Amino acid sequence: EPEVTQTPSHQVTQMGQEVILRCVPISNHLYFYWYRQILGQKVEFLVSFYNNEISEKSEIFDDQFSVERPDGSNFTLKIRSTKLEDSAMYFCASGTSGMGEQFFGPGTRLTVL
Amino acid sequence: GESVGLHLPTLSVQEGDNSIINCAYSNSASDYFIWYKQESGKGPQFIIDIRSNMDKRQGQRVTVLLNKTVKHLSLQIAATQPGDSAVYFCAENFGGSNYKLTFGKGTLLTVNP
Numbered sequence: 001e002p003e004v005t006q007t008p009s010h011q012v013t014q015m016g017q018e019v020i021l022r023c024v025p026i027s028n029h030l031y032f033y034w035y036r037q038i039l040g041q042k043v044e045f046l047v048s049f050y051n052n053e054i055s056e057k058s059e060i061f062d063d064q065f066s067v068e069r070p071d072g073s074n075f076t077l078k079i080r081s082t083k084l085e086d087s088a089m090y091f092c093a094s095g096t097s098g099m100g101e102q103f104f105g106p107g108t109r110l111t112v113l
Numbered sequence: 114g115e116s117v118g119l120h121l122p123t124l125s126v127q128e129g130d131n132s133i134i135n136c137a138y139s140n141s142a143s144d145y146f147i148w149y150k151q152e153s154g155k156g157p158q159f160i161i162d163i164r165s166n167m168d169k170r171q172g173q174r175v176t177v178l179l180n181k182t183v184k185h186l187s188l189q190i191a192a193t194q195p196g197d198s199a200v201y202f203c204a205e206n207f208g209g210s211n212y213k214l215t216f217g218k219g220t221l222l223t224v225n226p
Contacts, residue, residue, distance in 0.1 A: 004156075031212065040121075042219055043157060043202065048212035056212040091156050099145050099206050102214060104156035 002026045004105035006092050012111045013082055021077045021108045023092030032075045033093040033102060034067065036060070043091065049075065050098065082112045121200065123221045132190040134220045136203035141184060143205035147214065148177060148188045152199045160188070160201075190222075198224045 005024045013019050025032050034046040048055040049067055066078045075094075079086055089109050093102040126132050138146065144165040149157035163170045163177045163186075170177050176189040186203050200221050204214040 033213070035214075043204075043214075043216040045213040045215065050212070058213075098212050101147065101159050101162060103159065104149075106156045 004092055004094055004103050006090075006105040006108050008108060009106070010109045010111070012113065015084055015112055016081050019079050019082055019110065021079075021090050021092075021110070023075045023077070023105055024073050025075055025092065025094030026103055027073070029094035029096055029103070031055075031095045031098055031102075032067075032069070033095075034077045035091045035093060035104075036088040037091065037107075038088045046077075055098075079110075082110075084112050086110060087112045121219050121221045123223065125223045125225065126193050128193060128195060128224055128226050130193055132188075132193045132197070132222060132224075134188045134190075134201050134222065136186040136188075136217045136220075138184050138186055138203065138205045138217070139215070140205060140207050141181070143207050143215075145206040146177070146179060146186055147204045147206075148175075148186075149202045149204060149216075150197075150199045151202060151219070157202060193222075193224050195224045195226055198222055 007022045011019055032049040035043050037043045045058050047057040047061045047067055064080045068076050089107045091107045092105045095102045147162040148160040150160050151157045161172045161175050161177050163179050168179050174191045178187045190197055200219045202219045203217045206214055
């Protein structure tokens with residue numbers, strides 16, 4: 001069964017450093033998403049991406065964040081200058097339509113020291 | 114505002130019992146709802162969805178009920194098994210936004226053998 005994959009599974013970085021989180025969505029999906037989950041809290045929407053552009057973004061997704069689909073398979077989330085409060089689990093998701101099931105990857109745990 | 118924190122609502126049941134997990138959603142314009150299961154250290158896993166033109170939908174061992182009058186969603190799990198132990202989230206898709214899911218706080222289900 002096809003699944004969303006994410007790398008790395010755990011990323012440790014120093015405050016102020018740039019990180020890139022990588023995702024490979026399911027191959028025939030057209031809608032891509034990033035969510036995050038701070039430990040013990042609910043899953044929060046960051047950004048959605050369709051047709052090579054951002055469709056919607058939350059207030060969390062400020063100028064320090066960017067997304068890219070550099071080729072036909074990868075979808076990346078970049079945090080330009082990490083802050084302590086960026087420490088969280090980051091989930092990539094993909095779907096075939098804008099309103100419908102979103103398939104989540106296993107997540108990348110980001111730890112900012 | 115909504116409170117967040119480490120304390121999830123919990124439900125503890127005996128193996129073989131039926132479980133009912135409840136969720137109050139926030140936006141009367143939401144027209145699509147999903148229940149996700151999240152096991153420790155993993156991404157959310159789709160269980161069942163329902164659109165707002167329905168009030169009940171059944172899957173294998175699971176049933177989702179939607180009450181739009183009081184903005185309430187429930188997930189019923191029949192013959193609960195130890196493998197059902199996880200955090201369960203409801204998520205809504207706002208009618209005006211086709212691109213993001215808004216998650217609830219989650220309920221921790223523990224199934225005792």
